[in-house]
Amino acid sequence: MNETIGAAAAGPSDIAAAAGRLTRAAASGVPCAPVRDLIGRDDLAAAYAVQAALTATRLAAGARITGRKIGLTSEAVQRQLGVDQPDFGVLFEDMAYADGAVIPAGRVLQPRAEAEIAFVLGSDLADGPLDARQVRDAVEYGVAALEICGSRIAGWDISFGDTVADNASAGAYVLGTERRTLEEFEPVDVVMSMSIGGQEVSTGTGAACLGDPIEAVVWLARTARDLGEPLRAGQVVLSGALGPMRPVTAGDTVTATLSGLGTVTAGFTEGAAS
Template sequence: MTERTEREAAIGAAADRLVTAADRQEPCAPVRDVLGTVDIDGAYQVQRRLTALRLTGGAVVSGRKIGLTSPAVQQQLGVDQPDFGVLFADMDVTAYPEVPMSRLLQPKAEAEIAFVLAADLDGDDISPADVRAAVACAAPALEIVDSRIAGWDITITDTVADNASSGLYVLGETRLPLDAFEPRAATMRMFLDGVLVSEGSGAACLGDPLTALLWLARTARAYGEPLRAGQVVLSGALGPMVGVSPGETVVAEISALGTVSATFSEKDAS
């Protein structure tokens, strides 16, 4: 078997393992045993295979999510770059009375700034000014991250292959244009059942959530899948993520953007 054939087999094996875990709602072993820990492009190939399967099944892309924006998390995983995943329309549970725990395996909540795009980001040399001009508005968001990998035992290749450990997301009601809100200056407090469990700021997200968006715009275009008008981008955690359990309520306060909240259903709720 040639090296290329071995790599293709590894990518297929990793994709199959993650699909099975999602279908059975049972966490699986890490996929780094077949992908290794350095082949990030191979991990994105796994992610693209899983995305193609979802699209074939009728799913609709609603945007992207950026992960690994915190220096502390990057150091923990031994990486020096963020990653990204795909958001699908059915991940948006903003209108749900409760977040359906039946769709999650090992959920954790993160408070983030979401950007809604008014224009495509598909130029040859995307600049910070291009990114700022493309943002229609910012909104407070809760990302409910999840992992198909048992015990969150992940490296960079595990999480990239697993669609950047994506789960669901909730958007708050406030929408502010960037001339009324500076993401880098945002402060965040997140509460679990009324207890403060996470604090942070816009500066904790690659120094500025708009810097994270710039990185994503350039990277997505390099992979041939540029960001499009109307898409939502979850720009990365403003503070530590927190595990959540059935029946708990998470509320995040993000300075001028106000609050966003989510109550998690009992596990057997649909």
């Protein structure tokens, strides 16, 4: 499952143009055209180069990385985009919200919510085999999480290259308050129910996430190390959706219940990001 990301087929000017298009969309709040016309539909190296350029710009402006998110962990979504592997994006400090927070609907373009398990690392994942045993030993605890995905690309008209370039469609995330060690719960056995306005809209289990959320983190740990940015102690890893994501709008309240991990809730209100 882990593939080496080689040299990009798209040139530096194409990568810069794609990054510029996505940056303007984020700044203006107006979604843009897909970037696959510049970098291709499935050129991993080019797509991650765009993502890296966007990350570098944010870091230069003072942003702080808090972790990573794993996307495309569902086989159905992979088939839809014609890929056979997940992707990842970068989490920043200003994406994090506390359980029960009310998030301005304009904070994330075209927001969609999904429920998943978040892991907080107690040690680095930089050396060694980075197998399931090592990942489990590195996890300090897990919590219920909501990820608010967003797309800077109009109508969510995305190919694999588009979503990777667009930071894996990362928007915001909310962590629950019930922290559990891996001695207290088994990720693959978690059962999830997500509701919007009290109506159940998504269900799933840990097995829906690459067969086991721990295996998703194994993939991420190896890929991140291959790219020279290994996972570090204290970082948050959003391990991937346990069920289908659903659109959210101002006035919605989203609650996810994950067996063994409790609940996590977020509301949405009118307004842009502060």
